[in-house]
Amino acid sequence: MIKKQRTIPLRAQILRAMKRRVHPNHDKYEDLLMELGIKEAGIYGEQSLDYYLKLLPETDTPYYIFHDLRLPYRDSHFQIDTLILFSNFCLLLEVKYLRGIIYFDPKNNQLIQEVEDKPLKALQDPILQVSNQCFKLTSWLKHKNLPKAPCEKLVVLTNPKVIVKVLSSPSIVEKHVIKSPALSEKVIPLYKRNSTHYYDKKTLNKISRLLIKDHTPLQSSPIEQYKVRPIDIRTGVFCPNCSPHVVMGKIHGKWKCTTCSLISGDAYVETLKDYALLISSEITMRELKRFLRIEDKYIIRRLLKKLEIKGEGNTKSRTYNLTPLLIKT
Ligand SMILES: [Zn+2]
Incomplete structure (x- = not known):
């Protein structure tokens, strides 16, 4: 059951409006189009995952799905693309829509992307990103005095055309990186392996309430960042x-x-x-x-x-x- 739906982030909505309204000869127009392009790919990738989330098997106990959570951690916040809360474990999904050839290099905490004849690009290691989120979610649960179930993590590649190569630690990549169609196949053994059930329905509902209450949407204005004045609109x-x-x-x-x-x-x-x-x-x-x-x-x-x-x-x-x-x- 989906407890928190995915919404179009405010920043993407503003960028879409800027694409329509800002004069194309504005100094930063190309920059804002570029940011919007990255955002749109991310939104498309996350939406395309919904089909595979619906294919997840029925389990003996209910599970809850939360999209786009942003939760407090110490003095800042952390973001989760998708959290699935099972009675026996938490599953974090870091959803990536990437093009070209990607080289996983967990040993050096990087992901390298090669797109056509463009220069190689070093990206954040998504396995490390989702591991950090696990750590922070576990700490959040502790802070709320909630029982701590094991936290599992997956990086889900939503572009079927992306080519995956591995530069280091192949067993880590194999364990934590999948393409969307493999989601069910990966989740079933995780469900079976975690034999202790930490959350009854009442606790799941309590966590769900607290997650939604603590969710803090990011407020950031691309208008100021791109120095768009009312006259440019x-x-x-x-x-x-x-x-x-x-x-x-x-x-x-x-x-x-x-x-x-x-x-x-x-x-x-x-x-x-x-x-x-x-x-x-x-x-x-x-x-x-x-x-x-x-x-x-x-x-x-x-x-x-x-x-x-x-x-x-x-x-x-x-x-x-x-x-x-x-x-x-
Ligand atoms: Zn017309």
Whole structure:
């Protein structure tokens, strides 16, 4: 049973909005596209693992799955891609979507990636990463006075095309690195081997509650990092059908794309979400006019009413809270 669903991280949502809205001639546009590309591959890889998680065998006792946890550890936090809590052990999955040829080198704590004719790249050793997470999770359990079950770890490679080579410690790589289709095959012996059951259903539910309570999403703004100013952000309702930057025109209560002729009644919702992600979750009537490129405040009020967005404050300084739009996604 999935206890914590995977969500699109806020930073990736902001980067997606930046890709649409920031002027492509901005100094950092290529950099932000590059970061987004890495993030999208990671998201795709994690989503593709869901199919194999569904194939996990039924066990005598229930198990819980948690995606994207970020938990406190001492003065900082640690992140877990996927945690599966069985009654007899914890299983941590470090999910990687990598291209090209990868060389595992646990002895030197590195992973080397070779993509086409590009220079070799040294990456963090994911086996070491997931081992550290095990250590920190065990310490978290202890800190919460919860029983400590053995912690098992796997690095799951989600790109079927990646070629795996091993430079050192082959037995460690064989034990801890798999491609997604091997997940079930690897989990069954782990379940059988750990014969002591530490967690009854009540304890599992307690751990589950505490994990979700302690989860702290990362708050980091790529807007500041890439030095994007409000003036760099394009306004207007974009056509969902055409590539970004095609602004739709408003006719008779709907939007029409002059390029592909698509007619949409709700294309403005994405525009408001972009505003909330990139500029502020609160918006004034003046800003609504500017960002939606609509002069008539009565039309804007109707659009807001459709979304059940109410104004706060008196007429002159009234602001509209766009947060509910983000929560819905
Ligand atoms: Zn279009």
